[in-house]
Amino acid sequence: MGIKPRLETAFERLLFQSRWLMAPFYAGLALALLMLLAVFLRDLFYYVPKAFMMAPGAGLSSNDAILAVLTLVDLSLAGNLLLIVMFSGYENFVSKLDLDGEADRPPWMGTVDFSGLKMKLIASIVAISGIQLLKTFMNIGKTGYELNQVEAMWGVIIHLTFVASGVLLALMDWLTSKTDKH
Structure with missing residues (x-):
């Protein structure tokens, strides 16, 4: 029986066309990008005037600017x-x-496969986590800032977990690339 039944062919076409159900997810991510832009602009317009205040104690300190x-x-x-x-x-x-x-x-468009996307994702998460951790540590000793040691400890643990996950994902990708069947 070399001819596929029509029902099977129709089902496979339906499965293939169902990929378009993902399109609204990507449209939603574009809206999320707009949301990030709004937050970025809000923060930018909050900090820029403070950077130029000349009155003692009114502007940003170097740590606050960082x-x-x-x-x-x-x-x-x-x-x-x-x-x-x-x-x-x-x-x-x-x-x-x-x-x-x-x-x-951009030259990377069309060349980032699932493995590359996974690595870029974990690298970005590690960078974002590292920045959050650095912010926590830069606030130590500031007046009005009380260090929550448990939160700081968990922040370090979570950051190290992200780093270890990234290393393990890279190792798995490397091992997979060395095999003939993957």
Whole structure:
């Protein structure tokens, strides 16, 4: 029996077309990117005037400026992560982006596979976690800031767990790439 039954062919086409059910997820991530932009701009407009206040004690200290910049970098990393997930996920699981003639197309688009996406995701999470941890430690000794040792300890443990997960994922990808059958 070399001819597929029509029911099987129709079912396989339905399964293949169901990939488009992921498209609203990527549209939602685009809205989440807009949300991150709003938070970034709110924080930027909050910190910029404070940076230029000349009255003693009114402006940002150097530590406060560093924390403000880290906050903005954190939001930027989260935005980059969203872009990578949106573009790579859409191209890997839904459809290729038809951007012929687009000069600004990033070179990584269309080349990040699921494994690469996974590594970029964990690297971004580690960076974001590290920034959050650095913020916690930079606030130590500030007036009005009470260090919660349990929170700090769990922050370090969680960060190290993310780092270890990234290393293990990279090791698994490396081992998989060394085998003929994967």
